[in-house]
Amino acid sequence: MRYHRIPDETVRRLPLYLRGLLLLLEQGQHNISSRDMADFMGVNAWQIRKDFSYFGEFGKPGVGYKIDRLTKEIKKILKLHIVRKAALVGVGNLGSAVLAYPGFRAYGFDIAAAFEVNPRKIGRKVGNIVVEDVSNLQTLKKRKIRLAIIAVPRDAAQCIADVLVKADVKGILNFSPCYIVVPKRVKVITIDIAIDLARLPYYISAC
């Protein structure tokens, strides 16, 4: 294996592989070939092998990959091998869905705090965390929470992002349907749950 810059597209696919592998582990499987992974995850076999080739040699020719080994390697590459705390801002419909979603835990995230503006929601216990006032967001730095999930109405998103940046948050998962501006050192990933539906009609043959 020689030096390689890792393509962004590869990084985008790694969590997908991880998700599939965790499911296979649950199902009691131990080994898998790139071909079978391909069928299971909807990615080409050669794409999978190429992606892995950027990091080292994980597989055995003639046999395939050991699922638990591969899982650990991918977690390490993605820096998911240690539990990371994350804060949720906005406990509305979408925010509540985030709190109830089992997936975050699977990738090593611990949603350790939740914030709201609505006074009627502040103080409520959701799962095992107590909803706090957004004015407490500044405490994130002290509490060493470096990741945040924004699930507030569109018009509040930029303002919340600004506060998060001040609180030294390094990464933001933004569910508000808008572009938010942050310093380059902060990484934002935006998910607009409606926007992907908007390209389905384009791909559907008979209008």
Place this chain on the structure above:
Amino acid sequence: MRYHRIPDETVRRLPLYLRGLLLLLEQGQHNISSRDMADFMGVNAWQIRKDFSYFGEFGKPGVGYKIDRLTKEIKKILKLHIVRKAALVGVGNLGSAVLAYPGFRAYGFDIAAAFEVNPRKIGRKVGNIVVEDVSNLQTLKKRKIRLAIIAVPRDAAQCIADVLVKADVKGILNFSPCYIVVPKRVKVITIDIAIDLARLPYYISAC
């Protein structure tokens, strides 16, 4: 303008442009240059111009783009110019968030039906629709609903997808965290609300 195949990446960005333009309209703006769009939406100006160049000439040199004209054009390209019905399957946390989300309407979608397995939820009215039993999914064909949103637990997703395919659904927005297999004629877009958080730590500098 000459013949061009439209890159998938361009199709992926079009809804993003549309979202921004709709927001600008709300704010009362009428004209915009590619440069200002770039700042507002987080995409390069030349990328925007290149993307539009695949479809025709929308702008005026020296002036920019008329926002309402551009909005209409993009809607037409994405086939969002007519209202499309969509069905929701699964009215749990995430499904409820989908029903409450204003974004779908903005892109011309009308979530016209919702389905559940849980008998306690069936018959309830959410907004202006009544939650139906999943066994009614077959009626989608008759009702001319061709798009569906899956928001059920992972282990039920493939099964629901199979039923949707039988009901002649053409496009599926899948919120379940798994790969689902459908015939080639059906387009699936999967959103796993946790999976994108999983690549944030990779991009964050100080571990």
Place this chain on the structure above:
DNA sequence: CTATGTGAATTTATTCACAGCA
């Protein structure tokens, strides 16, 4: 003089084809 639209250059990503290992 400003901002578009687009070929051409460059960069990035995918696919192929196969050497080599278990």
Place this chain on the structure above:
DNA sequence: TGCTGTGAATAAATTCACATAG
């Protein structure tokens, strides 16, 4: 023989640079 790992070939997307239009 079966499957990995990877250079080389191909394809796709981005970026540049500028002719051209208002």
